Amino acid sequence: MSLKSGVKSAIAVAWDAGSRLSRPAPKLTILYYHAVPAAQAAAFDTQMAYLKRTANIVAPDHTGPLAIDRPNVAVTFDDAFRSVRENALPALARHGVPATIYVPTGNLGRQPGWRMETSGDRDEVVMTAEEIAALPSDLIAIGSHTVSHPHLTKLSDEEVGEQFGASRAALEGLLGRTIDTLAFPYGDHDARVVELARQAGYRFVYTVAPQAIAAGDTATSRGRTGADPGDAPGLFALKTRGAFDWMPMASSLKRRLRPRS
Ligand SMILES: [Zn+2]
Secondary structure (H helix, E strand, O other), X not given: OOHHHHHHHHHHHHHHHHHHHHOOOOEEEEEEEOOOOHHHHHHHHHHHHHHHHHOEEOOOOOOOOOOOOOXXXXXXXXXXXXXXXXXXXXXXXXXXXXXXXXXXXXHOOOOOOOOOOOHHHOOOOEXXXXXXXXXXXXXXXXXXXXXOOOOHHHOOHHHHHHHHHHHHHHHHHHHOOOOOXXXXXXXXXXXXXXXXXXXXXXXXXEOXXXXXXXXXXXXXXXXXXXXXXXXOHHHHHHHHOOOOOOHHHHHHHHHHHOOOO
């Protein structure tokens, strides 16, 4: 573990201890994964067993009541890699953990054409249209991850609208059900991009900054906490309890303290 992640974990432990003492209102924590390589299938299974045992598992677009006696957690996957179908789906089914997969519709059946978000995903392949259509709809929900996985803040309004509209149309054509949630590639977004997503008919859009989501919160943008099958049990437990929710506050403070050049 690097020094930086060591410091983050230490703050998370303190944050977690403080939260338990002060008994704050119930919050929803949305976890996001990318690939689940075969070598990590067992570790992922252990994480899902832990979730089933300890958490109230809901969908990432859940707006109803939340449990007060357990963490409220949603499980999501970005990039729709085949390894998720092969190595994560069996554990999700075994433990009855529902999940949502965000699909980049321009790369179906191919290796990612974009710069990878995590270094271990180089050999990953995006599921084919047939594989996505065959996912069990009672367990796996589908959302958009755009068409070509771009940095959305770098695109014009028209280009963003095309990424949002075409990916939605492709998935609705494939699955015959409404697609109205989307995860931002690289988490890259700003107020303009969120507004364009809303205009394109998306109810919820997901970032990659940890956020404690309150019961009944209907804001379009929802934060998520990065999870990895390789997370040690203690770290994973902290993540499910929202112990990294302080991170966006810390980075906005850092931005405010840093003089503008
Ligand atoms: Zn992605």
